[in-house]
Amino acid sequence: GAGVSQSPSNKVTEKGKDVELRCDPISGHTALYWYRQSLGQGLEFLIYFQGNSAPDKSGLPSDRFSAERTGGSVSTLTIQRTQQEDSAVYLCASSLRDSLGSYEQYFGPGTRLTVT
């Protein structure tokens, strides 16, 4: 089937505005991750959803960041009152527990966020 999709592909916003980034995981994948890829800083984990369990929000950098996953499928990452340091590529990944428990993660193409 289709891979992980993300929208928009690119987003330019003014400082102080709110933005929503969308991730559509592979159908049937129970786990969903958000990562942030900043220039010169590599990738960092933001948040993890697994089925109906409470999400692991330990990677969110501030309370301006939040995410939800509706119906165990589509996820939205919201950044409120955007700052210039929020400029980055936001990657979403999903995974399905296979019989070996290897939890392979499949990535979307990312959303490039630019805050001006």
Added chain:
Amino acid sequence: AQTVTQSQPEMSVQEAETVTLSCTYDTSESDYYLFWYKQPPSRQMILVIRQEAYKQQNATENRFSVNFQKAAKSFSLKISDSQLGDAAMYFCAYRSGLNAGNNRKLIWGLGTSLAVNP
């Protein structure tokens, strides 16, 4: 906490030659997985190869192979017969195993930019 270090920000190789990308990691866990991902300009993160820590045999996927040295905590990637399409950012990543709970987040190195010269 686990860390991943890639000490080569940039590498280059001639087409058809072999190149090795370095990765070291630090962990106190005994059960974990290691990965090499490729990210071309399209931004799509593509899994190149995976190694389970409990396996002594080095993983191989066609022209890609790893040298996994568990005691030294080293996990290098060898690309043989390099092709122009191999040009990309390569990331080394670590993930805890089954005993670490449900969050299978990946911990990443900073990446190595590989150029392939014709």
